[in-house]
Amino acid sequence: MTVRGTCLCGDVAFEADAPFEFMGHCHCSMCRKHHGAAFSSALAVHPSRFRWLRGAEGIRRYESSPGGSRPFCGRCGSAVPGSAGELVFIAPGLLDDDPEMRPQAHIFVASKAPWHEIADSLPRFDAYPSGMGEAVPFERRSEPVAGRVRGSCLCGAVGYEIGGPVAGPIANCHCSRCRKARAAAHASNLFVELPEFRWLRGEDLVVSYKVPEAERFTQAFCRTCGAKVPHVNAARGRVVVPAGSLDDDPGAREELHIFVGSKAPWYEIADDLPRHEAYPPGPYPPPSRRPRDAGARG
Template sequence: MIHSSCLCGDVAWDVDGPFQFLSHCHCSRCRKAHGVPFASYVMAPASGFALRGAQSRVEWQSSPGMKRCFCGRCGSTVPGDPEGELTFVPAGNFESDPGVRPVAHIFAASKAPWYEITDALPRFDAFPPGVDAAVLADRPHAHAGDGVHGGCNCGAVAFTLTAPPFLARYCHCARCRKARSAAHAANLLNRANEIRWDRGADRIASYKIPEAKFFMQCFCSTCGSKLPRVDPSRDYTITPLGSLDDDPGIRPTEHIFAASKAPWFDITDPLPQHPEAAPS
């Protein structure tokens, strides 16, 4: 039995194996929902799944018959209801090793331009063979003007980074993994005044861990997509790379908190790995 929870703990779940088909999904909807280059999900028997805190779970219908669920307090992606005999859970929230490893990349044809797949796992342009499901076109996202544009899945929130980012990196700390419900976070850094909210600033929710000095997650209160946060105290705008609609031009240059990485995920790229925070 594996225990999992959202970042704030309002939604928690236990799931028992056998686990099946842990895979990385690169579709644009998953990237925005989690704010990362890919979402990692695994299937398990519905009979071994138990969820607590369902009253804190927000559901958003992302497509006909498909709901994406998130914690309304902290924004972590959380499981929906089981589908038939199976449940689908995000691997990023696991608090222990599930004993399985990723077996494929799906929707690799839709991968983010700033991310390179460097492992040897099989890649499928969309669903793997044998899955009889409709492949949806990417949602259109209309933006005007210069800059790097982004927004949420439902379209309520849109933003523009008005200057080139000066840093991009991956973070493997346990907080980031739970916040993004993913293998790791992927963030861009700009100065605090280098973002323009084009619409929907009033739809942004945020959650700060009480004991943390800086850690905060911002997300769309309607669809749960992860969004930038502005930290005036450090003069930073911190943008989840998965929230972008444009190629930012910059690429991640390092992994931080690599000593805390998920046991089921291997770092296979040649970027520097720092056990904790990056050296100053």
């Protein structure tokens, strides 16, 4: 069996042949920032069974740790496959086909985002499972400030803050565009009003890619590290914040899944949050169902 995949813009394409080695979810802060998601997922394959179809020359790389490279499409920002050790790691959110393998574990759950709850019964590891390697320390990219919620990219060059705590909700979107944009099982987005948002640094480093045929679907990312950062829609007076980019607990929590009709076949929703085949009825994002003072603060 051969599976194929592309980045969001389609410039980068690849294919890989089964059998695959393993599949799992990572909750480390570096993966969350790189993907802008609640967690990253990886499908491992031997290099002899992996092939670039096009666009390898357009891939940019950021060394997030000694010997650890995080590749991304220079045009749209999608995280793309990369090698580590003796394997190639594919973000299955990029796949157009079902790999017919399912996730086997959660790793780095000690670094899990405070706004995300793991609801399935897969094995959990605080860091790497025994024998897989040593954890690399990651320094917080911004200092906490009372009454504000801060976030940053992976390299730290881009930083922002929003008024907090934020009511939410955080919405998990399973549409194919979000899956390819974040190279993840789903996107997790927080929506804030423009007056509540402020760039702290690096606004000039933000690259925006709009899907040509979309009304407004736009991905924003740091040109240096590829990490997903907020997209400011001045015309609508709203900012879409990739929740994985947050440094602080926003107070908001995941409250709904949307576009589950387009859900990745390899990912199962295990929580009991409301699910919608496409957009939920009424205004979007919908008002939070949680009390205004619920949740922790940064």
